[in-house]
Amino acid sequence: MAVIELNGLTKTYGGARGVTDLSFTVEEGEIFGFIGPNGAGKSTTIRTMLGLIYPTSGSARIFGKDCIEHGPEIKKEIGYLPSEVFYYDNMRVKDLLNYSASFYKKDCAGRIKALAERMELDLTKKIDDLSLGNKKKVGIVQGLLHSPKLIILDEPTSGLDPLMQQRFFELLEEENKRGATILFSSHILSEVQRLCNRVAIIKEGRLMALEKMSELKENTYKRFKLQPAGQVAPGAFAIPGVTEWKQEDGEVSFLYKGNINEITRRIAELDLRNMWVEEPDLEEIFMHYYVKGA
Amino acid sequence: MNIFWYELKAYRGTTLLWTASLAGIVLLMMAMFPSFAKDADAFREVLQSMPEAVMKAVGLQLDSITSLIGFYSYIFTYVTLCGSIQAMHLGTSILSKEGREKTADFLLAKPVTRGAVFAAKSLAALTLLLLTNAVFFGAAGLIATAVKIASFDFGIFALITLSLLLIQLVFLAIGFAAALLLPRMKTVLPVTLGTVFAFFIISFIGASTGDGKLRYLTPFQYFDRSYIAAHGGYEPEFLIASAVIAAVCLTYGIVRYAKRDVQAT
Incomplete structure (x- = not known):
């Protein structure tokens, strides 16, 4: 459904x-x-x-x-946790959660206690005095207390x-x-x-x-960055799935999409000083979808 | 009902303060009545030297000012001014609170209709005003009985006192409408004070020039206390005018509150 x-x-x-x-x-x-x-x-x-x-x-x-x-x-x-949590300031955490619970026709007292303990949230504090992270916790408990x-x-x-x-x-x-x-x-x-x-x-x-x-x-792609001890032969990574090949200042970087074993085998043949493998960031994934959509 | 109780609790403090102030004004000013009545003749002479327009503007009526009802009518101008500020502030604040404190995402994500939220909030506001008026009525009645020199018509006294509630209801409705005119009302107090004083100044001008049509423009002129004293009732056309203004503002409030997009934080 x-x-x-x-x-x-x-x-x-x-x-x-x-x-x-x-x-x-x-x-x-x-x-x-x-x-x-x-x-x-x-x-x-x-x-x-x-x-x-x-x-x-x-x-x-x-x-x-x-x-x-x-x-x-x-x-x-529905339980909802808004992106920015603002709650009526001159209230204690407990009062706000009880107010929130009063909208649902169930007894939520046990849940509130259990959730607050789990999230290490002090129920007696004033919401005003809470840090951003703690306010977020109030939001989490508030969103989950009625078992939505x-x-x-x-x-x-x-x-x-x-x-x-x-x-x-x-x-x-x-x-x-x-x-x-x-x-x-x-x-x-x-x-x-x-x-x-x-x-x-x-x-x-x-x-x-x-x-x-x-x-x-x-x-998705993975971004590889290698710092080889010697020179990398130009054809060393000439396999399908390698794009954006760049070699400068003794560093090699490229994007790879495909079977990960294939590429690690190639890398293993090199004498490396250092190496980074990164998840492409969101922007790069979006770029990928842009290209696909175009 | 939970929203109703929550709002009552939230405005408990301010309402208490306003009620105390209103009761304070009436107690303090009415306490001056005995000494004022004693020197009535001397006072009347002073007043006679003042221009008529000024007298009208501030609501002084020469022949009645030395009676208890007359004196009460005079100080009531300031009571209604304060009461109007209270009512409009309450109306604007209670409806715009979610926008100002960015708590709309909390309240309106709960299983309630917007209509129910509006109803609970306006009921809470109404209750608070009724409480204010009950206390004020008690205080005014007590002090009037305490300072009276001759007996006075309690019916007229009650009608005048009750006009506070009626004016407050009009301003409460205006406050509701004001809260929803702008997508996000951030500054309740300036809007309230601006509106109330604008009406008060219109009333001031209207009274001093004696312009009959101007009276319709300002709720402060709807319940003319010399008329109440003379006729023992309110002027029907202005009662209707109050009801129309309140109904229009309230309807606008209900419709807008139900239909509008709640601004993202």
């Missing part, structure tokens, strides 16, 4: 672009990555799904129901330290095992890589690609 269905979703602000003709579906039980640079339209899409803004044309359906018409009903089962069936996270990891990020991911994996579908927006691909089954890549308000994570990994 499709949990999220976007059909030609378009949102323009006056003359400005928001998102254009966006269509994809997220299946039940998926962890779905929603990737794009800042200003690509990720938040616009998410906020339309939540009925915070109204689509110019097209529609978004959640649990098979139109998200404008049946907004309040579907929101019972759909969890929507808008750039959830900014401000969290690596340990907390780790714990947060574990938490999400548990929620997913419990049956929750997760939509995870980010501008950092590597962050999403670990968790997601599928990703949608969006740029300038348009869907660039929709791929399984496993395929995306196979299809």
Whole structure:
């Protein structure tokens, strides 16, 4: 069953672009990555799904129901963590979480306690006094306390330290095992890589690609940089999949796409001083989709 | 109901402060009434030397100022000014809060309709104003009874006092509309003070020139206290005018609140 269905979703602000003709579906039980640079339209899409803004044309359906018409009903089962967390300042964490829980007709007291313990969040503190990372934790607990069936996270990891990020991911994996579908927006691909089954890549308000994570990994490039002790013979890496070959200042760099064993075998024949293998950054992946789309 | 209680709690402090101020004004000024009434003749002479336009503008009525109702009517000008600021500030603030504190993504992602949010917020505001008026009514009634020299018509006193609530309701509705006119209202106080004082100045000018049509432009002139004293009731056309303004502003508020895009943070 499709949990999220976007059909030609378009949102323009006056003359400005928001998102254009966006269509994809997220299946039940998926962890779905929603990737794009800042200003690509990720938040616009998410906020339309939540009925915070109204689509110019097209529609978004959640649990098979139109998200404008049946907004309040579907929101019972949605947990949402906004990208920037601002909460009513002169409140204690506990009060805010209780206020949040009061919107759902269940007893969330146990969940709040358990989640706060997990995230090491002090419930008695004033929200005013919290650091960015701790505010983010409030947002996380707030989004998960009613055990929603759909969890929507808008750039959830900014401000969290690596340990907390780790714990947060574990938490999400548990929620997913419990049956929750997760939509995870980010501008950092590597962050999403670990968790997601599928990703949608969006740029300038348009869907660039929709791929399984496993395929995306196979299809993406790796950037190699070598510092050989001697000279590298010009033909040493003349195999298919090597592009952007560059050799200067005793360094060799190139992009490679293909069987990784093939290239390591070639590299192993060299006498190296140093070597770097990097995941291409998001921009490079976008370039790849640009080229493909053109 | 949870939004209602939350908003009540959130505005508890400010409402308490406003209520105390309004009660303070009436207690303090009415306390001056006995000594004022004692020197009534001397005071009347001083007033007689003042230009008539000034007297009208500040709402002084020579023949009634020395009676308790007359004196109360006079100080009530300032009570309504304060009350209007309170009401409009409350209306603008309570509806624009999500935009200002960027908490819309919290509240509107909850399973509630926008209509329900609007209803809860306006009900909370109404409750707060009713509480303010209840306390004010009590304070005014007590002090009036305490300082009276001769007996006075309590019905007229009550009608005048109640006009505070009516003017406040008009300004509350204006505040609702003002909150939604701009995509994001960031500065509640300047907008409130600007609007209220603009109406107050129109009222001032209208009163001093005696221009009948100007009266329709400012809620401050809708409940003429000398009319209330003379007729024992409100002027129907201005009651209707208040209702129309409040209804228009409220409808605009409801429609805009339900339909507008919530600005991204």
